Amino acid sequence: GENVEQHPSTLSVQEGDSAVIKCTYSDSASNYFPWYKQELGKGPQLIIDIRSNVGEKKDQRIAVTLNKTAKHFSLHITETQPEDSAVYFCAASLNNDMRFGAGTRLTVKP
Amino acid sequence: KAGVTQTPRYLIKTRGQQVTLSCSPISGHRSVSWYQQTPGQGLQFLFEYFSETQRNKGNFPGRFSGRQFSNSRSEMNVSTLELGDSALYLCASIEVAGYYNEQFFGPGTRLTVL
Numbered sequence: 001g002e003n004v005e006q007h008p009s010t011l012s013v014q015e016g017d018s019a020v021i022k023c024t025y026s027d028s029a030s031n032y033f034p035w036y037k038q039e040l041g042k043g044p045q046l047i048i049d050i051r052s053n054v055g056e057k058k059d060q061r062i063a064v065t066l067n068k069t070a071k072h073f074s075l076h077i078t079e080t081q082p083e084d085s086a087v088y089f090c091a092a093s094l095n096n097d098m099r100f101g102a103g104t105r106l107t108v109k110p
Numbered sequence: 111k112a113g114v115t116q117t118p119r120y121l122i123k124t125r126g127q128q129v130t131l132s133c134s135p136i137s138g139h140r141s142v143s144w145y146q147q148t149p150g151q152g153l154q155f156l157f158e159y160f161s162e163t164q165r166n167k168g169n170f171p172g173r174f175s176g177r178q179f180s181n182s183r184s185e186m187n188v189s190t191l192e193l194g195d196s197a198l199y200l201c202a203s204i205e206v207a208g209y210y211n212e213q214f215f216g217p218g219t220r221l222t223v224l
Contacts, residue, residue, distance in 0.1 A: 032210045043114075043200050043215035044153075051210055089153065096143065096166060096204065096211050100153040 002027040004092050006101025014109050019080050021104045023090035024072040030092040033066060033073045038087045038103075047088075048075070080108045112137065114203045114216030122222045128189040131219045133201030135182050141165075141204035142184040143213060144176060148197045158204075159184055188221075196223045 003026040013019050025033075031052035036044035050057045050064045050073065057064050061080075066073040073092075077084055085108045090101040115134040123129050135142050143166075144156040155168035159178035176186040188195055198220050202213040 034212070036215070041217075043116075043217045046212065046214060049212065093211070096141070096158055098143075098155070098213060102152045 002030055002092055002094065002097065002099040004090060004099045004101045006090050006104060008104060009102065010105045010107075012107045012109065013080050015080060015082060017080055019077045019084070019106055019108075021075045021088055021090065021106070022072060023074070023092075023101050024070075025092040025099075026071070027092070027094060028068070028071060030094045032093040032098075033064070034091050034093070034098075035062075035064060035075050036089045036091065036100075038089065040086075044089055077106075080106075082108050082110050084108050114201060114214055116199075116201050116216040116219050118219060119217065120220045120222075122224065123191050124224050125191055125193060127191050128187065129191060129221060130185055130187045131199055131201075131221075133184045133186075133203075133216060135184070135201070135203030136205070136214060139203040139205055139214075140182050141206055141211070142178060142182065143202040143204060144184070144186050145200040145202065146170070146197045147200055147218070153200070156186065156199075160204075160206075191223045193223050196221060 006023045034049035037047045038044040063076040087103045117132045141160040143158040158166040162178045173189045178184040198218040200218045201216045205212045
């Protein structure tokens with residue numbers, strides 16, 4: 001089955017800097033790669049996703065890139081703000097079989 | 111439209127008891143998945159239901175079961191609770207969009223087993 005690895009497990013940046021979180025997946029058939037943000041006491045919230053037929057997608061300060069050949073995808077957050085502090089999860093999915101990375105705790109210091 | 115609703119939000123039980131958690135998906139969504147989230151194991155898939163049928167099941171013991179009703183609401187049940195069952199149980203409402211299915215999570219039910 002699919003195995004998703006996520007790095008780093010913790011990331012601390014200064015407000016205004018960029019943050020990058022990377023994930024690799026094992027099943028080349030996976031075709032959908034969402035990213036979730038989870039704040040304390042809440043469920044994961046879908047923030048951006050990318051399909052296997054797209055290499056890059058951007059939504060304001062957030063962008064995701066996908067390298068199908070290398071089987072890795074990354075989340076890029078620019079101009080980070082304290083409210084970006086949360087745990088971020090990547091996932092890889094084929095049909096409804098979705099596997100999650102272990103999460104990255106991002107701290108943005110003001 | 112309203113988001114995913116999970117009830118109760120918090121629950122405290124003792125070992126050996128059983129518990130039932132409820133999830134109401136987003137209106138119009140017919141598929142629901144359940145996950146267990148713990149600090150040590152992360153997000154682990156429990157099962158998925160579509161139109162009242164279990165379509166997929168994760169690697170959990172038979173003490174974990176679920177069902178879905180005709181209105182798409184879903185319940186999961188854990189019998190003979192163990193300390194290790196303490197976790198955040200998340201329900202995801204799935205928008206079946208052909209080839210790609212987006213999952214929208216509820217706030218979760220925090221279960222504590224004493």
